[in-house]
Amino acid sequence: MADAALQVPTRPAPAAGAVSLEEAGAARAAALLDQRLREASPLEVLAAARTQFGDKVAAVSSFGAESAVLLHMIALVDAATPVIFLDTGHMFPETLAYRDTLIDTLGLTRVQTCHPDPAAQAARDAEAGLWADDPDACCSLRKVEPLDRALAPLDAWINGRKRYQAATRARIPVVEWADGKVKFNPLAALGPAEIEGWMRAHALPRHPLSRFGFASIGCMPCTSRVKAGEDARSGRWRGAAKTECGIHMRRLSTTT
Template sequence: MRREAIFDPAEAQVAALNATLSDAAPETVLAHVLADFAGRIALVSSFGAESVVLLHMISRIDRALPVLFLDTELLFPETLAYQYEVAQALGLTGVRMVRPDAAELAAADPQGLLHRDDPDACCALRKTRPLEAALGGYGAWITGRKQHQTGARSGLSLFELDAGGRVKVNPLLNWSGQDVRHYVDAHALPRHPLVGRGYPSIGCAPCTSPVAPGESPRAGRWRGRDKEECGIHFIDGRAVRRAGAA
């Protein structure tokens, strides 16, 4: 006997959004989802090398939108200073610091050296679990992921479902590094100070190194390890995307 397909309204919603907005400009996508998910959507931002683009777009639509900033407590001092600078420059009033649980941190990584032996466990402790807890009250979130960044991201869709059934929005999925630079220049936006020192992709200080000319922009992330994602967008080594959400 043939099983009937189970109708998933969340997947149907994502499919409809992809069909409707697949060719829309990022600003149009953002305005649409901020209206559709009013009060139930946040931007997750690392305040890294390219983050200022989405932050600027958001500032022109809703400066009070929740912006979840993951402070792993292993970030570069420059990133923390840049976060404050950008928030002030753009008038963002909804920035919320998301930190790892202090008790978990003391139990699992009391010396702050877990990243040396088990970077996946460190990312789970300092990023994945804290973000999952912070997203608990939201129905959708916005990311700055782009298709060109890694092989795993090449199949990104504009709208996806995460493992918790929340809608994940990737407004810049088709943008190149050159597109980002042009936007930053056109709007005279502040740049992360480490970009000019050879860091085109910036994560935690112990796991990020400068990139040499000709290397991939993300070559400095977890250099020497078979790892290219922190885990926020992956579960069990697979992209957090549910079938049918493309």
């Protein structure tokens, strides 16, 4: 378990390319917290996040193929931890149903569903076809911008990324400083066998699409089945160079 809470200064992210002294101090504090939690269990990381930040930290979940593991751990530590779900308007109906199933099964009490800004959507994607013409712009409209609004009053957030999922995630730390927030990755070191073992040990409900070969589940138009031997995220934006929606790929963390 982590030592007494560190003093992590927070402030709005500076202009692109600018790093203030205050932010540099926060980055160092986040790096120290990463050192303390590097060998900690996911439950210990989650407990430390709540101890450190209280209601100024929230988890962000896609309610996708492996989301039940992190959400179950959150429920074990504190079921009142805020959880943010981004409903892009392109979600599988099965995902929305699965969200409701997990909320009920795990007893999560503070799940907030966020949507794209209606005015921005009308101006930039009135026909809902932006995903095909410019997937980066679509992700910005439907995921990045809504998440930025949801995270604005917070100092930190928790996500379920794992190093094994893709080459772009192979070096993620347990704690990092990115885009003006402390970011917790409690499952970073877990592998597929550990995720599957937790699912089975706790008889957690599975996403309805998992049995059809969907290993990573996002928006319906941009998600496909994963073939044998492919990494877990190869079914996202298949055929394109794009591998991330953008919420984890903005200004690089200064702790990595």
